[in-house]
Amino acid sequence: MSATKQPDDTIAFLKNLRQSRRFLDKPVSKEIVQELLDVARWTGSAKNSQPWEFVVVDDRATNTSLSEAGQFTQFLDNVAVSIVIVLNGASPRSEAYDEGRVSERLMLAADHLGLGSGTAWFSTPDAQDTVRQLLGIPADRHVWSAVGFGYADPSAPQRATSVGGGRKPLAEIASYGRYGERSKG
Numbered sequence: 639m640s641a642t643k644q645p646d647d648t649i650a651f652l653k654n655l656r657q658s659r660r661f662l663d664k665p666v667s668k669e670i671v672q673e674l675l676d677v678a679r680w681t682g683s684a685k686n687s688q689p690w691e692f693v694v695v696d697d698r699a700t701n702t703s704l705s706e707a708g709q710f711t712q713f714l715d716n717v718a719v720s721i722v723i724v725l726n727g728a729s730p731r732s733e734a735y736d737e738g739r740v741s742e743r744l745m746l747a748a749d750h751l752g753l754g755s756g757t758a759w760f761s762t763p764d765a766q767d768t769v770r771q772l773l774g775i776p777a778d779r780h781v782w783s784a785v786g787f788g789y790a791d792p793s794a795p796q797r798a799t800s801v802g803g804g805r806k807p808l809a810e811i812a813s814y815g816r817y818g819e820r821s822k823g
């Protein structure tokens with residue numbers, strides 16, 4: 639944590655980080671992309687297996703094609719750059735966990751670098767095949783998601799229209815001492 643950053647700022651940052659979906663028409667520098675990749679590289683993974691590779695896509699036409707691949711991936715059509723996460727498929731259960739960690743770290747780092755970002759999910763085999771074909775990813779690799787980045791457009795709504803915001807209250811999801819015990823004691 640930097641000297642000027644207070645613990646409360648970090649907690650507020652973690653609570654307030656949201657997915658961005660609308661971006662300004664402004665490129666992200668190659669230096670920033672390298673920084674993001676380096677953060678991704680240093681993410682922890684099961685048995686330090688580092689099951690990932692990353693494909694950087696900064697070509698608008700390719701990002702538009704990626705945006706058409708998944709059911710809810712439309713926002714990729716206006717990102718400055720996306721990073722597609724390629725997994726080696728050796729251990730799907732732990733890789734799913736590792737993928738979540740690396741995605742979240744990318745999004746946290748993006749915010750620190752002044753960028754908005756969002757996860758795009760290629761949930762069907764067809765969508766995954768489309769992404770493999772677009773990017774020349776070998777058939778034996780798993781590709782479930784990308785993180786898109788750009789300078790968030792402050793004048794545009796960032797939420798997907800079909801998905802609500804907000805969160806469940808702790809009274810509904812937290813137990814203390816024993817499952818279902820809602821009293822904090």
Ligand SMILES: Cc1cc2nc3c(=O)[nH]c(=O)nc-3n(C[C@H](O)[C@H](O)[C@H](O)COP(=O)(O)O)c2cc1C
Pocket residue numbers: 655656657658659708709710711713756757758759760798801802803
């Ligand atoms: C595994 C996963 C897949 C997601 N896939 C998409 C997606 O394909 N398109 C999208 O717009 N958002 C996607 N999201 C973002 C969620 O919709 C978002 O995190 C959720 O609505 C909460 O909003 P917030 O992150 O802005 O608080 C995904 C998030 C996760 C964790």
